[in-house]
Amino acid sequence: MNKKDLYRKLVREEELTLEEIEFLGDTSKANLDLPFKYVIRGDKFFCSRNTNLPNLAPICSPNNNLIAKIGNYQTQRTKDIKNLEDEYRIHKQVYNMGIKILPPLGMYNIYDVSKRKFQEAIVMEKIDGMTLASYCSKVGPNSPACKEITQHWKKDSEKFERQLDLKDNSPSNVMVDKDQKIHFIDPEFWSRNTLWEKREPTNWFQKLLKYLDL
The missing domain is CATH 1.10.510 (Transferase(Phosphotransferase); domain 1)
Structure with missing residues (x-):
């Protein structure tokens, strides 16, 4: 087992096993009830985050145009949003009503290569x-x-x-x-x-x- 092979597995959008997760990185920010899948990079290279939107990052994938939302902006307005699970529930309800929003794929633990850790995120289709x-x-x-x-x-x-x-x-x-x-x-x-x-x-x-x- 080596890290490069695990990176490739995540880029192929394959779910990691518990053994692979523990070998690859920090899970202190992860939700252990969610699948460990997908990868982003938080640096200046491919799949890097937009510095103007620090809680959004494109998923590294050769086949799909996906984006991850990682937490909310820390402002007074967000105090009523308890966590990403609540936001995902609202997002899914709105989408199921037929409103044109970013299609939600689900909740996952995604891997940030630059920080070498997993973190909870909402994964959605990206609109260009x-x-x-x-x-x-x-x-x-x-x-x-x-x-x-x-x-x-x-x-x-x-x-x-x-x-x-x-x-x-x-x-x-x-x-x-x-x-x-x-x-x-x-x-x-x-x-x-x-x-x-x-x-x-x-x-x-x-x-x-x-x-x-x-």
Whole structure:
């Protein structure tokens, strides 16, 4: 048994045995009830983390486009999220309702090569694209393309707001993919909207401009 062979096994998305886990690295941050699978790198090389999004990292895989979410930002807003298991439960419920979000694959212990340790993570399909805020900054907030994609955001948001309280539904939490379709991200603050009542309609384009400080 050697570490390079185990790295290759993780890249092939194969689950490790208990003996392999103990040989490879630290499990102090792992959840022993979850499978040990997948690998990331936290350094500047292939599959490195985005320094602007330190709790997200691409999975090293030759076949699949996957991403791992490792914990939440440590801010006042996250105090109500007890752990990743709670977030995964919300994420899965929202996805099963038919809302366009990153498809969740499951909870796993992933291996961080740079830190030589396993840690709990939500593994999801990765959407190649940019946030709605970045997209409209790029094409121009008053361009037909931005206005059209904002209409899609409006339509999808209003479709589900009777069922869910879409907290933190901002242009930075909506992805625009290469086919100009939108996907919501970070639904961990969403909740069932049991106290829904009719409100004044949201001006989604003005909300976008306000977010872009225009």
